[in-house]
Amino acid sequence: MIELYSWATPNGHKVHIMLEECGLPYRVHAVDIGKGEQFAADFLAISPNNKIPAITDPDGPEGEAISLFESGAILLYLAGKTGRFLPASTAGKYEVLQWLMFQMGGVGPMLGQAHHFRIYAPEKVPYAIERYTNEAKRLYGVMNKRLAKSTYIGGPGYSIADMAIWPWLRSWKNQGIDWSDFPHLKGWYDEIGKRPAVQRAVEVLADQRKPITDDRAREILFGASQVQQSVRPTR
Structure with a gap:
């Protein structure tokens, strides 16, 4: 049984x-990041970067228990464990991996900044809003061009690259995106969204997540609490 520590966010x-x-049995443990539960000692023991998601698998490599943080690493682990959603061929594998890295290094961080400055920042900073909105549009354009000639992001087959990118596009409106500018990407987005497993997945913990509206949650997520929790000594 995979133990999943998570929250209803794109990651x-x-x-x-x-x-x-992939159909692996799992049990989900809510980590309410708006309440600061990501700083609990038990969670930090498996996710030292105080970010969700994280997993533990008692039936890890060679029968030994393993814990993992970082969503990209977890996707790769689960693909390796099940032999699914990552091509077996060397060329196919690296084609998928480059797009997974594209998500980890570009789509997630840049769209996250677009969300922050367009929606969550306590003051509107025009330069930052323009900067990250433009970067969001650029990234959407890269993916749109890719999907003009490829069935899926990582190649001809559905893969962990698609799973990594799709959740980040659910907030397209908050990112300043007009879908009419990206028809190939929109077609892919709609197709992935119809998959029964995807529909089940986005409901996981969805009833527990609430909009970030209070100052305390903003401080925990975006303020000095992040630094204080990271530098305080461990016991």
């Missing part, structure tokens, strides 16, 4: 999707 959804798609 959480990536792993929810993979677990639903």
Whole structure:
């Protein structure tokens, strides 16, 4: 049984999707990041970067228990464990991996900044809003061009690259995106969204997540609490 520590965010959804798609049994543990539960000692023991998601697998490599943080690493682990959603051929594998890295290094961080400055920042900073909205549009354009000639992001088959990217596009409106500018990407987005496993995955913990509206949650997520919790001594 995979023990999943997560919250209903794009990074959480990536792993929810993979677990639903590959059919591995799992048990979910809510980590309410708006309340600061990501700083609990038990969670930090498996996710030292205080970010969701994280997993533990008592039946890990060679029968030994393993814990993992970072959603990309978890996707790769689950693909290796099940032999699914990552091509067996060397060329096919690296074609998928480059797009997984594209998500980890570009789509997630940049769209996250677009969300922050367009929606969550306590003051509107025009330069930052323009900067990250433009970067969001650029990234959407890269994916749209890719999907003009490829059935899926990582190649001809559905893969962990699609699972990694799709959840980040659910908030397209908050990113300043007009879908009419990206028809190939929109077609892919709609197709992935119809998959039963994806529909189940986005409901995981969805009833527990609430909009970030209070100052305390904003401070925990975006303020000095992040630094204080990271530098305080461990016991």
